[in-house]
Amino acid sequence: MTVLLLSPMLEVFPGGRAAGAVEPLVFTAFCSYLLCNPRLLFGIMDSRLAPATAVETTAGSQEQWGMTPLIQPETNLEASPTPNAEERTTQEPASPGPDPLLVKPLFSDTLLQEHMTRISAHVRDRQIFKTKGLTLIGLARELALPQHHLSYILKYGYQQQVNDFINLHRVNYIRERMTSEEEWKMMTLEAIALDAGFASRSTFFTVFKKHTGQTPAEFARELDEEEKLTS
DSSP states (O other): OHHHHHHHHHHSOTTOOOGGGSOHHHHHHHHHHHHHOTHHHHTOOOTTTSOHHHHHHHHHHHHHTTOOOSSOOOOOTTSSOOOOHHHHHHOOOOOOOOOHHHHSOSSOHHHHHHHHHHHHHHHHHHTGGGSTTOOHHHHHHHHTOOHHHHHHIIIIIIOOOHHHHHHHHHHHHHHHHHHHOHHHHTSOHHHHHHHHTOSOHHHHHHHHHHHHSSOHHHHHHHHHHHHHHHO
């Protein structure tokens, strides 16, 4: 490539000397110039000398053929500012809307109270809480209520989940029996838990303390002390 570029100069070089007679100093200088300006080898004009329209046309042609332009067009970075970290953290999430069941409840307050009275009496009198593994579906079937109606009554009436509702009836049943029946005082805690519908001793202890603030053993000891005081 360098020889092809030099050939026109060698033909008109003063003195008519051949290519081999060109002074090494001139040849070296020209090669250095090409090394400093490699764009001349590929026919690309210097962006400092070319007009703006030529630069835009070259860049557009290169992008058309999937080439990365050597001269990237300037972009306005101020057009779409990016929020800083402080602005992002100060943006509060949107608050959730109101509960649709509170906006339009399934039952009036009077009807809700009637359902609660009927459910409590049914669960207590028939002792359906003794059924091990009782779920919302099983309780709704026993009460002859649609499942979503029972779920609504538990949540907005009793303000409890189904497990808490059933376990509270079990705890009340145990406290009543231990207070009023002598034979219950002779039963082991495991036997009491199984009779009330608890599946294990550990669950019985956890639930009993949650609703009474005492363990079953502490409650039984307290009953014994009260009985000694009254006798």
